Amino acid sequence: MKLEAHSKIRENISFDGNIPIRIFRGYDRGKSLIIPHMHEAIEIIYITQGDLKVLDSTNRSILHPGEFHIFNSNSVHSTSFRGWVLKGIVLQISFDLIKQVVPSADYYKFYFSKGSPKCKKAVIHILESLLAQSESGENFVYLKSYGDVMYLLNILFKQFSEKVSEKKIHLNQKYYDRIFKINNYIEDNYSETITLSRLAKEVHLNPEYLSRFVSKHYGMSFYTYLTNVRLNHASSLISTTDLPILEIAEQTGFANYAQFNKEFKKRFGKLPSQNRKRQ
Known part of the structure; x- marks a missing residue:
């Protein structure tokens, strides 16, 4: 999924001024490659059309429509696509924000496989809601977005996380x-x-x-x-x-x-x- 032109391993993300998240529609046609990179943010990619190849650290997988993947902060990852059309939603949440609300966040890693089908549906619903809010143009809509992000983090830590040893x-x-x-x-x-x-x-x-x-x-x-x-x-x-x-x-x-x-x-x-x- 195309983000923006970059080639550095540490991607610099321009977060929203009111709340340190970035959410947008991903779209590709034909073929694309995002070379290995990392950022101090967790990233969730949700696919609505097409199949996306994912490399996360050393783990390879393919995302199909209706599935999402969670990239942990500072995890080296890349994606590639070859097909007719690829569509989806990309959400990035500043890890600084996460550590503000969960000071021990460094000791947790998120895994898509740990969540139940019900929790996965809840995450997708929040992604769609956040995207709609970002495109609404309403005044103070970021306040609702902030609440949705906190709700999302609650789900991620409770249902999709695993504690990491020292x-x-x-x-x-x-x-x-x-x-x-x-x-x-x-x-x-x-x-x-x-x-x-x-x-x-x-x-x-x-x-x-x-x-x-x-x-x-x-x-x-x-x-x-x-x-x-x-x-x-x-x-x-x-x-x-x-x-x-x-x-x-x-x-x-x-x-x-x-x-x-x-x-x-x-x-x-x-x-x-x-x-x-x-x-």
Whole structure:
């Protein structure tokens, strides 16, 4: 489900000014890929049409119409779609807000599988209600939304959560630190030549281990992830600037124009020049 153009592992979310949530309709046609990223917010994706492939940490699943998935705060995740039409609802709730009302929230993780069918229907009803409120334009409607969010959190903590041990919290922090190092380096250097060996040296890991780590947690190889980071930046430049496409290819780290065209069409279904004409 498309959020907004970004390529950093930590997505910056622009929350509503009155209540720190973001809710919107998700829509895709043809194919789309949201590369692995994370954010300090829990995210719920509810599908109404189409099938969405989900990678959450190392867990893979497919969301079908009528189903939703809960992404925990700071969980590395990605989604992909290939089909006719994908529709749904996306809700993001600031983890700072959650910790204000549940100070021990760091010690809980949410799992869709734990909730009963009745509770899942209640969550879907709240998502639909929050979306309708966000589109109503009424004065002070955010007050009702705030109440619905609190009700939703009550359901999530009581019916969909599991307490995490201190040891698991410590292991998770080591995992996050490793993810940050890998992605910060790629984000800062994607326009240059980056090899697996060079990255391994920068993050103090064995190249073979690093290769397995990226494949396991990102759902794609190191080079595929790097290429997608570059493509995200290239797509953004095509949309927001008048730079020549050849110059964009060079600025985003592609070895040559032919490779750029090939990878861009593979990802977005059309050549960069066609994409610019369409926009």
